[in-house]
Amino acid sequence: MNASTTAQAAAAASAATIAAAASASDATSITEGDTTMRAAVQRRYAGPEEIHLDTVPVPQPGDGEVLVEVHAAGVDRGVWHLATGRPLVIRAIGFGLRRPKQPVQGSDLAGVVSAVGAGVTRFAVGDEVFGTADGSFAQFAIAKEERLALRPEAAGIADAAAMPVSAVTALQAVQDCAKVEAGQRVLILGASGGVGSFAVQIAVAAGAHVTGVASAAKAELVLELGAERVIDYRTTEVTELDESFDVIIDAGSLTSLRRLRRILSPTGTLVMVGGEGGDALVGGSGRTLWAPLVSLFASQRLMGFVSATTTERLERVRDLVDAGSVRAAVSRTYPLERAGDAVTDLAAGIVSGKAAVLVRDAR
Numbered sequence: 001m002n003a004s005t006t007a008q009a010a011a012a013a014s015a016a017t018i019a020a021a022a023s024a025s026d027a028t029s030i031t032e033g034d035t036t037m038r039a040a041v042q043r044r045y046a047g048p049e050e051i052h053l054d055t056v057p058v059p060q061p062g063d064g065e066v067l068v069e070v071h072a073a074g075v076d077r078g079v080w081h082l083a084t085g086r087p088l089v090i091r092a093i094g095f096g097l098r099r100p101k102q103p104v105q106g107s108d109l110a111g112v113v114s115a116v117g118a119g120v121t122r123f124a125v126g127d128e129v130f131g132t133a134d135g136s137f138a139q140f141a142i143a144k145e146e147r148l149a150l151r152p153e154a155a156g157i158a159d160a161a162a163m164p165v166s167a168v169t170a171l172q173a174v175q176d177c178a179k180v181e182a183g184q185r186v187l188i189l190g191a192s193g194g195v196g197s198f199a200v201q202i203a204v205a206a207g208a209h210v211t212g213v214a215s216a217a218k219a220e221l222v223l224e225l226g227a228e229r230v231i232d233y234r235t236t237e238v239t240e241l242d243e244s245f246d247v248i249i250d251a252g253s254l255t256s257l258r259r260l261r262r263i264l265s266p267t268g269t270l271v272m273v274g275g276e277g278g279d280a281l282v283g284g285s286g287r288t289l290w291a292p293l294v295s296l297f298a299s300q301r302l303m304g305f306v307s308a309t310t311t312e313r314l315e316r317v318r319d320l321v322d323a324g325s326v327r328a329a330v331s332r333t334y335p336l337e338r339a340g341d342a343v344t345d346l347a348a349g350i351v352s353g354k355a356a357v358l359v360r361d362a363r
Ligand SMILES: NC(=O)c1ccc[n+]([C@@H]2O[C@H](COP(=O)([O-])OP(=O)(O)OC[C@H]3O[C@@H](n4cnc5c(N)ncnc54)[C@H](OP(=O)(O)O)[C@@H]3O)[C@@H](O)[C@H]2O)c1
Pocket: 076, 077, 078, 165, 166, 169, 189, 190, 191, 192, 193, 194, 195, 196, 213, 214, 215, 216, 218, 233, 251, 252, 253, 254, 272, 273, 274, 275, 276, 284, 305, 306, 307, 308, 346, 349, 353
């Protein structure tokens, strides 16, 4: 089968699935023969309050791509960055210089494979998947095959949708970068947030003694996730503590390298995931750029990283979820027409743990 016949087959499969989808009753159903869908879009860089419902073409999968019927979409800080175009560096690295290249917002998703493009070998129509896509705040989204995995059986649809970016980032920080081991003392800044809430659980699953840093209002959640204690960053300057940690994972503050190293053991590891604010051009990544240089002259390991969703990492997350070690702490859900509110609430610090957009009724 050549590429064009495969594309035609994919389009036909997609139309068939869309027809099947039409029989289900939900707020965003579409009817047979429709080539359009509803999506939460934003066509210029602005606040997330500009994200609004619109009708756009149903995308078609190309080579190595999968069309997913989105049932729920996760919300994470990255959506706010892509909606606002801030920090400015993201405009220069391919997301659109003057306006968002992808007007449909959202990245995380959980749903059902609706059609596959040429060369897709891992997934078939009907598979229940989770992963990342370009534009998941929509009834359908295109994902690269290598950014999807079969969904955890132990997770509901909103929980599965809330996992890809945040849980994979936490997995990379805890397992791949810090290589957390049983018995280690681990400090997690931003423990009540998307990445942090997963990082706490993954470190606890490794047998570490976890101290979380979060606001007092969200301390209970962090304890529920397995942290042994929680420090409120609003009342305690954590870098003034008279103790040290084997591993520090910073997923929320922009505390300087110098201050964090003060409470890191002499051979400890500091992993900088990110924090909001900072420089207009590069945001909070300034200190991360210095880390490799400082590491050359220090006995401590200091590092930042850019997360990447892969099937292998999603499968590791799935195994932890299905083993009962990790769950998504989804505290708020929103219908598709309120996707912008979800992003606004997340940026305002209102969300505890994770938020998700329900595109179709959960099943
Ligand atoms: N490196 C990467 O590839 C990568 C991937 C994903 C995310 N990120 C970045 O990582 C950061 C966290 O992402 P997220 O999705 O987890 O965000 P989030 O859900 O908004 O969580 C942010 C967390 O930071 C906490 N926090 C805020 N100010 C703090 C401070 N001064 N000290 C300690 N904690 C503080 C918040 O606590 P309260 O809510 O309790 O106040 C919350 O727990 C963001 O900047 C994001 O852009 C980077």
